[in-house]
Amino acid sequence: MEFSITIFLDLLGTFAFAISGLRLASGKRIDWFGAFIIALVTAIGGGTTRDLLLDVRPFWMMNPMYFITTGIAFLSAILFKEKLFRWGSTLFMFDAIGLGLFTVVGISKSLAMGLPFWVCVMMGTITGTLGGVFRDVLLNKVPLVFTRDIYALACVFGGGVYYLFYKFGFSSDITELMTAITVIVARLIAAKFHLQLPLLKPINENIQKK
Amino acid sequence: MEFSITIFLDLLGTFAFAISGLRLASGKRIDWFGAFIIALVTAIGGGTTRDLLLDVRPFWMMNPMYFITTGIAFLSAILFKEKLFRWGSTLFMFDAIGLGLFTVVGISKSLAMGLPFWVCVMMGTITGTLGGVFRDVLLNKVPLVFTRDIYALACVFGGGVYYLFYKFGFSSDITELMTAITVIVARLIAAKFHLQLPLLKPINENIQKK
Amino acid sequence: MEFSITIFLDLLGTFAFAISGLRLASGKRIDWFGAFIIALVTAIGGGTTRDLLLDVRPFWMMNPMYFITTGIAFLSAILFKEKLFRWGSTLFMFDAIGLGLFTVVGISKSLAMGLPFWVCVMMGTITGTLGGVFRDVLLNKVPLVFTRDIYALACVFGGGVYYLFYKFGFSSDITELMTAITVIVARLIAAKFHLQLPLLKPINENIQKK
Numbered sequence: 001m002e003f004s005i006t007i008f009l010d011l012l013g014t015f016a017f018a019i020s021g022l023r024l025a026s027g028k029r030i031d032w033f034g035a036f037i038i039a040l041v042t043a044i045g046g047g048t049t050r051d052l053l054l055d056v057r058p059f060w061m062m063n064p065m066y067f068i069t070t071g072i073a074f075l076s077a078i079l080f081k082e083k084l085f086r087w088g089s090t091l092f093m094f095d096a097i098g099l100g101l102f103t104v105v106g107i108s109k110s111l112a113m114g115l116p117f118w119v120c121v122m123m124g125t126i127t128g129t130l131g132g133v134f135r136d137v138l139l140n141k142v143p144l145v146f147t148r149d150i151y152a153l154a155c156v157f158g159g160g161v162y163y164l165f166y167k168f169g170f171s172s173d174i175t176e177l178m179t180a181i182t183v184i185v186a187r188l189i190a191a192k193f194h195l196q197l198p199l200l201k202p203i204n205e206n207i208q209k210k
Numbered sequence: 211m212e213f214s215i216t217i218f219l220d221l222l223g224t225f226a227f228a229i230s231g232l233r234l235a236s237g238k239r240i241d242w243f244g245a246f247i248i249a250l251v252t253a254i255g256g257g258t259t260r261d262l263l264l265d266v267r268p269f270w271m272m273n274p275m276y277f278i279t280t281g282i283a284f285l286s287a288i289l290f291k292e293k294l295f296r297w298g299s300t301l302f303m304f305d306a307i308g309l310g311l312f313t314v315v316g317i318s319k320s321l322a323m324g325l326p327f328w329v330c331v332m333m334g335t336i337t338g339t340l341g342g343v344f345r346d347v348l349l350n351k352v353p354l355v356f357t358r359d360i361y362a363l364a365c366v367f368g369g370g371v372y373y374l375f376y377k378f379g380f381s382s383d384i385t386e387l388m389t390a391i392t393v394i395v396a397r398l399i400a401a402k403f404h405l406q407l408p409l410l411k412p413i414n415e416n417i418q419k420k
Numbered sequence: 421m422e423f424s425i426t427i428f429l430d431l432l433g434t435f436a437f438a439i440s441g442l443r444l445a446s447g448k449r450i451d452w453f454g455a456f457i458i459a460l461v462t463a464i465g466g467g468t469t470r471d472l473l474l475d476v477r478p479f480w481m482m483n484p485m486y487f488i489t490t491g492i493a494f495l496s497a498i499l500f501k502e503k504l505f506r507w508g509s510t511l512f513m514f515d516a517i518g519l520g521l522f523t524v525v526g527i528s529k530s531l532a533m534g535l536p537f538w539v540c541v542m543m544g545t546i547t548g549t550l551g552g553v554f555r556d557v558l559l560n561k562v563p564l565v566f567t568r569d570i571y572a573l574a575c576v577f578g579g580g581v582y583y584l585f586y587k588f589g590f591s592s593d594i595t596e597l598m599t600a601i602t603v604i605v606a607r608l609i610a611a612k613f614h615l616q617l618p619l620l621k622p623i624n625e626n627i628q629k630k
Binding site for chain 3: 326343
């Protein structure tokens with residue numbers, strides 16, 4: 001996936017993640033600078049945490065395109081608010097693409113460092129979802145990823161597909177492509193049919209608390 | 211403390227920390243995957259932060275037992291909810307054991323890297339308590355560790371005991387054992403008698419805010 | 421800026437940041453230990469994150485003065501509460517000085533590691549503001565830095581000034597001094613006239629949420 005289409009999709013995902021940060025920040029008495037920061041954290045927070053855990057330099061320091069893409073998302077949100085609204089389902093598609101791409105990047109980068117496969121799947125999931133967790137923590141909410149339609153689990157499905165293709169000796173291009181498609185399709189199906197995992201039911205609160 | 215009993219206690223502590231994450235996540239409209247993540251963050255968040263600060267690879271990447279133990283805790287919470295309730299005081303004991311063990315691991319690991327002793331005590335405290343802080347932030351609450359019976363301070367007491375035994379030339383086994391016991395006993399006494407530090411009283415809010 | 425006046429100002433800034441943590445923690449049912457931790461995180465959280473991103477050892481591990489200064493701030497808050505109130509505008513000045521100094525330290529440290537200048541400005545801004553973000557997240561609030569008078573933007577202005585002086589070949593002493601002064605003056609003017617960026621207006625919420 002080193003051809004330029006990947007880079008284009010990666011930036012599309014970044015754009016969609018940034019917009020999701022801006023959308024959730026809007027109307028909450030957050031100023032422009034704060035909104036830009038929340039957009040940036042949503043877009044690069046997952047990959048940054050992955051890189052800290054892998055002990056490599058955060059990816060965005062070497063390439064200003066992520067920063068610039070977030071800036072474009074910010075300007076779009078200021079200038080084309082009503083139009084962005086009409087793009088709703090397109091943005092949703094970008095977001096799913098971003099999730100798929102980010103998961104693949106996280107898995108491949110970790111695998112290249114010789115980590116066990118289950119750690120790589122965790123890193124893929126972290127890359128795809130942690131930006132949104134930071135966004136929600138900064139906006140003082142319980143992270144959406146914990147509560148709604150299947151989202152993080154799509155990354156884990158993708159990890160399973162990656163493992164199969166990898167073990168059966170497929171090329172990394174095919175492996176990564178199939179992984180990304182799995183994540184994207186799983187996410188779209190989950191959203192369309194509102195597939196949800198069961199909620200964790202209350203455990204009796206009389207127990208002495210930790 | 212390199213004998214297998216330590217590993218067993220370490221996993222008991224991990225189990226108890228994971229359960230505390232699940233208990234606080236339950237009944238809050240959090241789905242199974244989210245609950246598992248909160249359990250995992252509670253169990254490994256402190257040690258992971260310590261390892262990031264020490265610039266070493268996070269401990270759980272090299273040993274899947276922490277991940278698996280969290281999975282077992284998760285399954286237990288799903289399957290044996292009512293029984294878990296009856297285990298309340300046992301789990302509380304596990305939690306105190308986990309706190310003691312995690313503190314010792316944090317201090318010893320930092321000391322082995324040649325850090326000043328006060329930094330090591332901070333690392334022990336971080337190892338023991340930060341997972342719970344992350345849990346509470348994700349659940350959108352002020353961290354319990356800041357507000358209730360003595361908890362983090364027990365780690366600091368343990369650090370003091372470690373220092374004394376270390377300076378007086380005791381073997382590391384004895385030093386670590388006495389430290390863990392100090393933390394555990396301090397925590398149990400604090401919980402039994404509801405020992406609390408004073409609260410920070412309001413400072414006049416008319417001051418220009420930072 | 422390696423003369424002792426810098427160290428003195430750096431600790432003044434640390435003191436002011438710690439006090440801002442204590443002030444916001446006070447009256448919120450937070451115990452003394454928790455308050456100390458919030459003060460510490462406010463004072464060193466920004467620089468610690470910078471150092472994690474730069475992959476260097478956190479600055480406070482090599483010099484206990486930051487820890488001790490936070491301790492002094494804590495004792496002052498316990499002992500001289502009413503007097504601290506009268507110091508209000510002095511503390512506000514310290515806070516602005518801290519912001520300026522921390523920004524300079526963040527930029528210079530990153531520049532010395534050969535990072536692109538826009539990354540250095542981000543690091544300066546992170547150093548100056550992220551401690552306050554952590555403080556507010558721990559206190560379960562939307563970070564103040566996202567919502568009120570210009571604060572983080574002052575760091576970016578400082579970054580611009582740093583860039584100009586650096587490019588025109590001024591000595592690092594002059595460059596750093598002018599940067600710090602810019603941040604401090606920008607912050608004081610913003611606070612005096614309540615200069616605010618526009619808020620991000622609501623974007624229609626009917627869009628499918630990320």
